[in-house]
Amino acid sequence: PGERTALKDRIRRLLKERNAVMVSHYYVHPDLQDLAEETGGLVSDSLEMARFGRDHAAQTLVVSGVRFMGETAKILSPEKRVLMPDLDATCSLDLGCPVDEFSAFCDAHPDRTVVVYANTSAAVKARADWLVTSSCALDIVRALKDKGHKILWAPDKHLGNYIQRETGADMVFWRGACIVHDEFKAFELEALKKEHPQARVLVHPESPADVIALADAVGSTSAILNAAREFDAREFIVATDNGMMHKLRTLNPGKVFYEAPTAGNSATCKSCAHCPWMAMNGLAGLAHVLETGANEVQIDPALGQRAKVPIDRMLAFTA
Ligand code: 13P
Ligand code: SF4
Numbered sequence: 001p002g003e004r005t006a007l008k009d010r011i012r013r014l015l016k017e018r019n020a021v022m023v024s025h026y027y028v029h030p031d032l033q034d035l036a037e038e039t040g041g042l043v044s045d046s047l048e049m050a051r052f053g054r055d056h057a058a059q060t061l062v063v064s065g066v067r068f069m070g071e072t073a074k075i076l077s078p079e080k081r082v083l084m085p086d087l088d089a090t091c092s093l094d095l096g097c098p099v100d101e102f103s104a105f106c107d108a109h110p111d112r113t114v115v116v117y118a119n120t121s122a123a124v125k126a127r128a129d130w131l132v133t134s135s136c137a138l139d140i141v142r143a144l145k146d147k148g149h150k151i152l153w154a155p156d157k158h159l160g161n162y163i164q165r166e167t168g169a170d171m172v173f174w175r176g177a178c179i180v181h182d183e184f185k186a187f188e189l190e191a192l193k194k195e196h197p198q199a200r201v202l203v204h205p206e207s208p209a210d211v212i213a214l215a216d217a218v219g220s221t222s223a224i225l226n227a228a229r230e231f232d233a234r235e236f237i238v239a240t241d242n243g244m245m246h247k248l249r250t251l252n253p254g255k256v257f258y259e260a261p262t263a264g265n266s267a268t269c270k271s272c273a274h275c276p277w278m279a280m281n282g283l284a285g286l287a288h289v290l291e292t293g294a295n296e297v298q299i300d301p302a303l304g305q306r307a308k309v310p311i312d313r314m315l316a317f318t319a
Contacts, residue, residue: 007283008035014290015039020060020083022286023049025069026221027243027278032064032085032286043247045222046118047133050076051315062290063297064281066091070297071122075304075311082297085285089277091119096176097155099123105152109172112152113144116310119178120155122299126306131314134205135220137163140317145169158182162205162212180275181206184239188261189214192237196258199235202227203260207239211260215239228252242273 008031015022022041024032033043041062042052046069053061053073060081063070066089074082102124106114116128117137125131132140141151141163151169153160155176164171184207193199193214202224203215212218217227221244228236228248238244239260248257262273289295299307 004031004283007287010287011035011283011290012039014287015062018060018290019058020062020290021056021058022062022064023053023069023073024281025049025065025243025278026225026247027241027275028064028281029243029279029283030246031283032281033246035286036064045133045135045220046072047135047220047314047318048222049073050118050133050311053077053080053082054315062286064286065089066094066119066275066277067297068094068119068121071299072118072311074297074299075122075125075307076315078299078301078304081293083289083293084295084297085282085289086280087295087297089280091275091277092179093117093119093155093176094121094124097121097124097174099127102154102174103127105154105174109152111150112172113149114152114154115141115144116154117156117159122303122307124154125310126303128310129313131310133220133314134159135222136314136318137205138166140314141169141171142167143317156206158208158212159205161209162218165209178206178275180241180273181239182208183262183273184208184211184260185263186210186214189237189239192258192261196235196237198233199237199258200227200231200233201237201260202239204240211239224248225251228255228257240273241275241278243275243278 022036024036024043050072054076062083070084114128115130118133151171153171154174157175160173200216235256237258
C-alpha cells in the first residue's frame with residue numbers, strides 16, 4: 001500500500017508538471033479512475049472520453065483505456081501529445097477487423113452506408129461513413145434508416161444484431177465479438193435471477209442476444225450507470241466488464257451489485273468478465289510515461305484526417 005500511495009503522489013505531481021490531463025474508461029483499475037477524477041480529468045464511456053479529450057485545453061492527454069481510445073483522442077487533436085500507460089492494450093473487436101478484409105467487404109456492398117463501431121483501428125475508421133459508440137449507435141442507425149439508408153455494420157455482431165432488432169434497419173454484418181461480453185451466459189443468468197428475484201438486470205449490448213433478452217436496461221457503460229441510479233431497486237445483476245463495479249458501488253452506496261455469470265467461470269473462460277487489455281493499464285506504467293514521454297500515440301496525419309470525418313459526424317450528431 002505504501003508503494004501505491006507513493007506512485008499516486010508521483011502521478012499527481014507529474015500530471016501538474018507536464019500540464020497533462022487524464023481520461024480513464026470505467027473498465028480500468030479503480031486507482032486510475034479515481035486519479036483521473038481527482039486531478040480534473042474524466043472517467044467515462046468511450047464517447048465522452050473522446051469529447052472531453054478534444055475539448056480540454058491541456059496539450060498532453062493521458063488515456064487510460066485501450067488503444068482505439070488513445071487513437072481517437074489523437075485523431076481528434078493531432079496537435080496534442082497523447083500518451084497511454086500501455087500501447088499494446090488492444091481490443092478483440094479491433095484485432096478481428098483487419099483493414100484489408102474490411103475494405104473488401106465494403107467494396108462488395110457499394111450501395112451501403114458504412115457504420116463502424118469506435119472499437120476499431122484508425123484505418124478502418126477512415127473507410128467508414130459514420131462512427132458510433134454503444135451510447136449513440138441506436139439513434140444514429142435509426143436516423144440513417146429513416147433517411148432510407150441501407151447499412152454495412154462492423155465489427156461487433158451482437159451490438160449490430162441488437163440494433164437491427166430494435167430499428168428494423170436493413171443491415172449486413174461483420175462478425176466480430178468482444179471476448180468479455182461474449183462470455184455472458186443466459187442459462188446461468190436466469191438461475192441467478194431466480195436467486196435474486198427483485199434484482200434488475202443491466203446489460204451492455206456487446207452481450208449475446210439471449211442475455212440481452214433478459215435485461216431490464218440495455219446500454220453503454222454510462223447508460224448502465226444511469227439505470228442503476230434511476231431504477232427504484234436495491235439489487236442489480238450487471239452484464240459488463242467488472243471494472244464497472246467500482247463506479248456502480250461508489251455512486252450507489254445503498255445498492256447491491258452482482259456480476260452476471262460467464263461460462264461457469266471455468267478454466268476455459270477467456271476473460272471472466274474483465275478485459276485483459278484494460279487490465280494492462282497500471283500505476284507504474286502511467287508514472288513511467290509521464291516521466292519519460294514514452295508510449296506516445298502516433299497516427300499518420302493523412303490517415304487521421306480521413307478517420308476524423310466519421311468521428312466528427314458522430315460528435316456533431318450527439319452534441
Ligand atoms: P462504452 O462505449 O460503453 O464505454 O464501451 C466501450 C467498450 O469497450 C465496451 O466493451
Ligand atoms: Fe474490447 Fe471488449 Fe475489452 Fe471493450 S471489453 S476493450 S470491447 S475486448
